[in-house]
Amino acid sequence: MRALCWEGVNDLRVQTVPDPVIVNPHDVILRITMSTTCGSDLHFIDGYVPSMLPGDVIGHEFMGVVEDVGPEVKKVKKGDRVVVPSFVACGDCWYCQHDLYSLCDNTNPNAELQAPLLGYPTGACFGYTHAFGGYAGSHAQYMRVPHADVGCFQVPEGLRDEQVLFLSDAAPTGYMGADFCDIKPGDIVAVWGCGGVGLMAQQSAFLLGAERVIAIDRFPERLKMARDHIGSETINYVETPDVLAVLHEMTGGRGPDACIDAVGMEAYGTGPGYLYDKAKQTLRLVTDRGQALRQAIMAVRKGGTLSILGVYGVMDKFPIGVLMNKGVTVRTAQQHGQHYLPRLLEHAVKGELDPSYLATHRFSLEDGPRAYAMFKNKEDGIVRAVFTP
Amino acid sequence: MDAGSPLGGPATSGIADALKGTLSRGAGKASQEQRRVTLILGGVLLTLGLRRISFGGVALALAGGALLYRELARRSGQAGAETNMAEVARSITIGKSADELHRFWREGGYLPRVMGHFAEITETDMDQAHWTVRVPGGRSLSWDTQVVESRPGELVRWQSLPGADLPNWGEMRLRPAPGDRGTEVTLRLHFQPPGGTLGAAVARALNGLVPSLLVGDALRRFKSLAETGEIPTLDRNPSARASTA
Ligand SMILES: [Zn+2]
Ligand SMILES: [Zn+2]
Numbered sequence: 130m131r132a133l134c135w136e137g138v139n140d141l142r143v144q145t146v147p148d149p150v151i152v153n154p155h156d157v158i159l160r161i162t163m164s165t166t167c168g169s170d171l172h173f174i175d176g177y178v179p180s181m182l183p184g185d186v187i188g189h190e191f192m193g194v195v196e197d198v199g200p201e202v203k204k205v206k207k208g209d210r211v212v213v214p215s216f217v218a219c220g221d222c223w224y225c226q227h228d229l230y231s232l233c234d235n236t237n238p239n240a241e242l243q244a245p246l247l248g249y250p251t252g253a254c255f256g257y258t259h260a261f262g263g264y265a266g267s268h269a270q271y272m273r274v275p276h277a278d279v280g281c282f283q284v285p286e287g288l289r290d291e292q293v294l295f296l297s298d299a300a301p302t303g304y305m306g307a308d309f310c311d312i313k314p315g316d317i318v319a320v321w322g323c324g325g326v327g328l329m330a331q332q333s334a335f336l337l338g339a340e341r342v343i344a345i346d347r348f349p350e351r352l353k354m355a356r357d358h359i360g361s362e363t364i365n366y367v368e369t370p371d372v373l374a375v376l377h378e379m380t381g382g383r384g385p386d387a388c389i390d391a392v393g394m395e396a397y398g399t400g401p402g403y404l405y406d407k408a409k410q411t412l413r414l415v416t417d418r419g420q421a422l423r424q425a426i427m428a429v430r431k432g433g434t435l436s437i438l439g440v441y442g443v444m445d446k447f448p449i450g451v452l453m454n455k456g457v458t459v460r461t462a463q464q465h466g467q468h469y470l471p472r473l474l475e476h477a478v479k480g481e482l483d484p485s486y487l488a489t490h491r492f493s494l495e496d497g498p499r500a501y502a503m504f505k506n507k508e509d510g511i512v513r514a515v516f517t518p
Numbered sequence: 519m520d521a522g523s524p525l526g527g528p529a530t531s532g533i534a535d536a537l538k539g540t541l542s543r544g545a546g547k548a549s550q551e552q553r554r555v556t557l558i559l560g561g562v563l564l565t566l567g568l569r570r571i572s573f574g575g576v577a578l579a580l581a582g583g584a585l586l587y588r589e590l591a592r593r594s595g596q597a598g599a600e601t602n603m604a605e606v607a608r609s610i611t612i613g614k615s616a617d618e619l620h621r622f623w624r625e626g627g628y629l630p631r632v633m634g635h636f637a638e639i640t641e642t643d644m645d646q647a648h649w650t651v652r653v654p655g656g657r658s659l660s661w662d663t664q665v666v667e668s669r670p671g672e673l674v675r676w677q678s679l680p681g682a683d684l685p686n687w688g689e690m691r692l693r694p695a696p697g698d699r700g701t702e703v704t705l706r707l708h709f710q711p712p713g714g715t716l717g718a719a720v721a722r723a724l725n726g727l728v729p730s731l732l733v734g735d736a737l738r739r740f741k742s743l744a745e746t747g748e749i750p751t752l753d754r755n756p757s758a759r760a761s762t763a
Contacts, residue, residue, distance in 0.1 A: 134758040144758040153748040184758035201747065221745045223613055223699060235742040238750040241734040253750065265756040275750065 131518070132186040132269035133497035138176035141498045146186060149265060149273035154201035157277035159193035159211070163294045164267040165488070166190075166504045166514045167215075168324050168393070169440050173258055174501060178442065180242075180259040188256040188268030188516075189215035190298035192290060195281070196271065204278045211281040212474075213274055214466025215298040217253045217264065220279035224252075231463035236275060237262045251463065268497060270518045282470045285478050294515065295325060295484040296473045301466035302438055303329025303391065304336075304473060309436040309460035310387035312337045319343040319376060319385035319428060320361070321421040323351035325487045325513050326438055327391035331361045334389075336481060343379060345372060345421075350510040358486050376428045384430035392421040393439025419444045426451050437461035487513045494518040605708045606730050610737040613700035614744050616671040616692040622744055623674050623690060631749065632740045636732060647676075651684075659683040685710045703740070705733050 132146045149158055167190050172178045192212040195205055205211065217237075218230035225233050233252030237243060240250035243260040255274075256266015265272065274280055284293050303326050310318060318334040320327050323346035331342045344355040347367045355361040362379070366372050376385060422437065426448050429435050435457050452459065476482035489512045492500040500514035612619060622628050629647060630639040638650045645665040652658045661682030667675040667689075677687035688707040695702045739749045 130756070132756060132758070136758070142758075146756040146758050147754070149756050150754055152751055152753050155746070155748060182757070182759070186756055186758075219742075219746045221613070223611075226613075234738075235746050236750050238752050240738050240750075241731055244734070262750070263752050263755065269756065273755075275748075276746070 130270040131494055135181050135185045135187050136183045141501055143495050143497050149271050151199045153275055154199045155276045156199040157195050157205055157274050158197040159272045159274050160196045161191055161193040161267055161272055161518045163290045164188045164191040164516045171505055178258055186265040186269050188266035189254055191267030192294050202277050205281045210284045212293050212296050213280045215254055217275055218279050218467050219276050228468040230465040230467040239263055288477055291485040291488045292483055295487055299325035300329045300473050300484055301469040302326045302464040304333040304469050305464055306330045306389045306436045306438040307333035307337050310434045312339050315340050316386040317341045317380050318387045320389045321345045321425055322391035323355050330389045330391050331359045373427055384428055386430055387434040388425035388429040389436045390422045390425050391438045429457055431455045434458045488515045490514045492516055606733050607704055607706040608733045609702055609704045610741050611695050611699050611702050612741045612744050616701045619692055619701055620670050632736055635735050705737050
């Protein structure tokens with residue numbers, strides 16, 4: 130089959146690779162109908178996270194049709210049209226049984242190698258680094274999905290592919306981020322980042338009862354999406370010299386009740402802090418740029434919630450004292466998609482959640498390298514590049 | 519892989535340093551070129567194996583350690599001296615009862631799958647098994663084990679029989695975990711390296727590295743098999759690499 134492969138830093142190529150087969154009894158083979166780029170892919174494309182190997186098939190946000198099922202698969206059937214969260218979960222371990230699916234104990238074949246990095250290993254993610262399992266990803270014609278009964282969610286009739294695709298990763302991540310905020314009537318939620326995850330976090334905050342949502346980004350077309358599709362108020366931090374002062378005034382001097390960081394180590398700032406981070410990152414000293422996160426920590430009200438969705442490695446100059454003195458609750462995780470998918474599909478069927486506007490650009494799989502170049506440079510107002518292999 | 523990789527950092531260089539010490543001291547005493555080559559080969563295999571992100575790599579590392587060990591054991595036989603024990607113990611919590619886990623471990627077919635990342639195991643009867651570890655270059659190391667103690671819900675203990683290429687013994691202990699967490703399982707492996715300075719160096723190397731990965735992987739495989747009925751794997755994982763060794 131054809132697949133988009135990582136061959137080195139900033140070197141993606143479409144290659145012919147072996148077809149996947151059923152290996153374990155709970156596996157299915159999926160024919161991929163749609164797959165999309167995610168900001169966290171840029172971390173290994175740019176070489177900021179370790180343990181990729183040349184030839185790895187990438188991609189972790191996808192949907193497809195079941196082609197083949199393993200002998201122990203009970204619920205999923207051949208021909209089912211399904212959407213699958215990007216983290217693989219077994220459904221049986223203590224973490225899965227406590228709805229902490231991305232922390233699954235039983236899906237990462239490289240758990241012993243990841244453990245030294247984190248203290249304890251997490252579940253695996255499709256199409257990501259070998260520390261996160263090394264499973265072949267979704268930018269391919271076919272894909273093996275382990276523990277299919279836990280990960281495959283049947284798509285209800287009447288929903289188009291692009292309405293469902295983002296329920297694989299961006300929507301559950303954003304929804305979880307808003308869920309972490311424990312939103313009460315009257316709450317104001319500020320969201321850093323208007324990429325796929327940030328926009329989904331904003332929409333989810335409204336679905337979960339937020340009074341107002343404030344979105345912070347630097348791209349006018351993305352901020353317009355936040356206003357037009359979601360009803361967020363927006364701040365362009367390039368045009369606004371003091372984001373904290375603006376947030377202060379917009380919230381009557383209280384600060385947002387909850388702040389969601391949906392940017393991560395991609396964060397692009399303007400001040401000296403940004404230059405310091407960027408210089409270190411360029412020198413491969415790999416402490417993350419953390420402008421958005423530091424700003425969110427300052428902005429959040431006393432006793433409020435900081436919800437971190439951005440993916441970080443190591444960050445220095447981290448203002449832990451601000452969190453402590455303000456009594457901030459910090460919540461964070463990789464997405465527990467298996468917990469949120471039923472709810473998200475329900476919202477989609479009712480017409481309350483339609484992320485199809487994220488699919489700004491379509492490509493064939495053969496155009497994968499060009500699609501990622503555009504996505505990385507945010508050319509032509511691209512939010513997500515979608516492949517139809 | 520690069521210096522930022524999970525195994526590229528201090529852990530590997532620690533082993534490599536230990537080996538370098540072993541090898542240089544060994545070279546001074548060794549008289550036969552062939553033994554020197556075996557030593558170096560063992561060291562290289564061990565370091566190589568530890569640098570590779572794969573279960574194959576772990577097997578390679580173990581084989582390297584075993585080769586090194588065997589050569590040193592032969593040499594210490596000449597010198598005759600004190601003995602060092604290398605031991606590694608690791609724990610994991612598994613969401614099954616101690617009785618179930620004991621039964622699984624003793625069930626035919628379970629052990630070969632749990633240890634399948636480094637050894638080929640043939641169970642000759644309920645208490646005896648034959649272990650084979652392949653070494654690149656067509657060689658292999660093997661030994662037989664005998665279960666010497668088995669108490670349902672508590673422990674299983676085994677030891678290698680005389681003539682083993684890498685004498686060892688091990689045990690799996692079970693105790694209930696608090697609340698709804700299942701059972702705490704501790705897997706302990708003992709190796710008996712030769713005496714002397716060389717033996718001590720090997721013991722250090724064996725102690726920190728190979729067995730820890732080996733035992734950690736074995737425990738995770740046991741847990742996944744017991745909890746889900748399968749072991750996560752990258753077998754036949756599509757990639758643009760020529761082979762997925
Ligand atoms: Zn993602
Ligand atoms: Zn699990």
